[in-house]
Amino acid sequence: MLQDWQSVNLLHRNREKCRSYFIPFSDETKALTYERGNSERFKLLNGIWKFQYAETPQEAPADFYKNEFDVSGWDDIEVPHHWQLQGYDKPHYTNVNYPFPVDPPHVPTENPTASYQRDFYISDEWAGEQVYLRFEGVDNCFHVWVNGHEVGFSKGSRMASEFNISSYLHSGKNTLAVRVYKWSDSTYLEDQDMWWLSGIFRDVYLLSRPSSHIRDVFIRTDLDKGYEDATLKVDIDIENTVDGLNVEYKLVDAQNELVVDESLEENFHFQVPVKSPNKWSAEDPYLYHLVISLKDKHDRVLETIAQKVGFRSVELRDGVVLINGVAIKFKGVNRHDSHPDYGRAVPLEHMIKDIELMKQGNVNAVRSAHYPNDPRFYDLCDEYGLYVIDEADVETHGFETIGNINQLSDDPKWEAAYLDRMERMVERDKNHPSIVMWSLGNESGNGVNHAAMAKWARAKDPTRLIHYEGESRELFLGGKRKLDPSVSDVHTTMYTGIAEMEEVGQYTELSKPHLLCEYAHAMGNGPGALKEYWDTFYKYRRLQGGFVWEWADHGIRRQNVEGEEYFAYGGDFGDQPNDYNFVIDGLVMPDRTPSPGYYEHKKVIEPVKVDEVDLEAGKVEITNRYDFSSLDHLALSWNIEADGKVIQSGVLTLDGIGARVTKSFTIPYNLPKPLARADYRLNLQFTLASATAWAPVGHELAWAQFMLPQNAKSTNEVQKLDTVTIDEVDSFLYVHGVNFEITFHKILGNVHSWKCEGLELLQTGPKLQFWRAMIDNDHRSESEWKNHGVHWLQQRIDQVDFQLAKDKTSVSIKVVQRIAPPMLSWGINVVLTYTIYGNGDILVDVNGKPTGNTPRTLPRIGLEMTVPQTLDQVSWYGRGPGESYADSKQANRFGIYKKSVDQLLTNYVYPQENGNRTDVNWVTFANGQGMGMFISGTPAFNFSAHYYSIGDFDKAKHTHELTKKDEIYVHLDHQQHGLGTASCGPDVLPEYELTTQEFTFNFRLTPFSL
Structure with a gap:
């Protein structure tokens, strides 16, 4: 066991095969609520656990998992959370560098180790069931025991680990023990630009499943060539298949109207045509509900799961990424799981706040930088409407410091570790319509292991594209800009200048589009020149937008001795080496207060563009920059303002302006007569005509302002002066x-x-x-x-x-x-x-x-x-x-x-x-x-x-x-x-x-x- 955290070839012990994220229910009605609290088969283990901290694994209590071990004198700790934010060890921030010697797979002897323990109770109703223990995220790796028996071991911090603990349980009180290690060989693959924080930081829960149950489900929605009709394809994997099992499935629309109602026996793979389904997009995230019930030979429901289904297609054609046949622009941000008090242990309401602010700020895309986010975040992206690049938990940036960024990525001995991270991400998240690309990780150079990841992902899921910046960087910096990447489906670079993007936009030799997976570094006061970036993106079809680095400042909330609140960054905890305030680089502040950069970004990516034609006659041109939606959902109000006073105003409808359509409008104002020291400005405001999930009626999405031609200049003349x-x-x-x-x-x-x-x-x-x-x-x-x-x-x-x-x-x-x-x-x-x-x-x-x-x-x-x-x-x-x-x-x-x-x-x-x-x-x-x-x-x-x-x-x-x-x-x-x-x-x-x-x-x- 002492070598588990330094064994490259040991990825886990007894961990279940990865699967899609869902909660099983006892019946259809409860399943359609999607509320895990409504499931008798779900038991959340979040809360207060007993806790002991040690500086090394060897100094941690050896027998703490045994039934007779007394933990009554241990501290209490909150789960999910990080121990560094609860008084143990210290937060440590680096951007590129590893905080220990680079000598893979070895890690320091001083490897902080935490021992967790808690009791839980199993009811008689769960007796004889298959009970699974699931950790959604543990940083960095961990061992698990139940009732004194070793259950297993797992690496990979930002991915789920599930264990079958049925044989170790009994009715009544049971004891769960977990030992978490701060460092392991897998840390070399997790060198992301963020705080080094450890512990059980995502949900921990139990699932009770019948002996035969739905182990996994894989949903695809294939649109025809005209993007009109669809075929729903579903693969269901049944654990412990026995005679007489059958599956019933229903597809209902957003109004709960039945679309499909079928049953299957033995062959649990099906495909059904769906006539003219509503298409899912970030602009109109229409979701259907697929309800799958497993029944035994007596027609009794063993369990039911529900999955939200979005009919949409993703493809690469004619040099651009198409969503439902349309070459969209990604108006994106990079997002870490982050909270000023909980670190990466992000509460659901905080995720909702993030997405509301994104949607209110005209953002339509998120890159999950640089690891799979909490699984519930993708549910929200499905529901609210965001295109997602889901990124594998792979970054080896610190090898750049020693001059060999490709060291691990091009080493076949690490292939299994790379593949494990890709497989677990894809399998967990594969049913989300919001996810349009799989990313192979970030800033890890380029090598055979990335090729292996891409090959596996394409074989598993040919319905999405592959993203990776490392290969594009080699082409871009190596003077081979006019060569397409072989692994990534898109050219994707970071912080490329506007003049260079102009040059790239003019290339005709390339068959793949260009994305800026990071640009406009939103650190402190800035970023500047967002308008110029987006003028360039709109100019060239193959420039499909970008993702601002990044969404939020990662400051940790603290108070000084006088009780004044502030946000800490690298070095504030005595952490060395550190990258100081480089972690404070978001469009919103740690408490989610929007920065001026947030509003600037919102303006330059707004969905409506207005150009003057003849202001004396009130004529303008309105361009709809939505990819799918008309402007019918917006209200247009206008006014003429002089010296802060509105002197004329009105409201117009926007009917008939379809996606990507430009239409001439006449604003029915009377051109005012000039007054001394007055400027006359025409203001146009585009607001939500009805409430959405993310904003109320009247929320402003776009605006325009023009100086009217009849205006008088102010003067600095001084008259009737007294003497001095x-x-x-x-x-x-x-x-x-x-x-x-x-x-x-x-x-x-x-x-x-x-x-x-x-x-x-x-x-x-x-x-x-x-x-x-x-x-x-x-x-x-x-x-x-x-x-x-x-x-x-x-x-x-x-x-x-x-x-x-x-x-x-x-x-x-x-x-x-x-x-x-x-x-x-x-x-x-x-x-x-x-x-x-x-x-x-x-x-x-x-x-x-x-x-x-x-x-x-x-x-x-x-x-x-x-x-x-x-x-x-x-x-x-x-x-x-x-x-x-x-x-x-x-x-x-x-x-x-x-x-x-x-x-x-x-x-x-x-x-x-x-x-x-x-x-x-x-x-x-x-x-x-x-x-x-x-x-x-x-x-x-x-x-x-x-x-x-x-x-x-x-x-x-x-x-x-x-x-x-x-x-x-x-x-x-x-x-x-x-x-x-x-x-x-x-x-x-x-x-x-x-x-x-x-x-x-x-x-x-x-x-x-x-």
């Missing part, structure tokens, strides 16, 4: 008006104080700022910027001149300065001109000319100032309501928005630059009494406002390390560098880079009182 006075005293200039006073520091060259009606409006600044708190995607640029000293630029004032206007209604202060880093000779020569008007306005004109060996790009160009914390009510006209940047702003429409300073913050798990708003015409900062300042700019600008400085964000590594300041830091940016996705993908596109060159802009600061 200026006094020079020592180092200061004092400018006075009727209701304001400004103190200007001649030595430092900036506004020292600005008061209006006695209210302090400025505490410091404005001053030029070129640095931003680094985002995760800045890591490539950061070294260049810091090598050029951009993070510690210094200011030298060369000249300060002032002049009172002849009519005494304004004063001009000219500041000539040079901004440059220490040690280096490059810099930026700046002329700042402050014009202070009699009404209290300050116009700041900025001109900068870089000189010398400058960095190629800059993080930002703008002004920074601090204002009193009382001015915490913010309104603006520009893009909103959410955060936006140059290459990530499609999700934010133009309008007038109001938020508090607190609400402007995006509280990323790892603090960084956040909360920017783009394309802003004006912004106001006011106190609760409506007094404050109005800021406009030319050209349109960016702004952000926080209670934290740039340095605060740069210094903090967790949200609880941010301490609110007594002032508000305001940034008025001429430009910011784009976001890109360089944390694990392409950098900022050229058109979104902030290149170092001469710049000119201005801002006008106006005091006001409502």
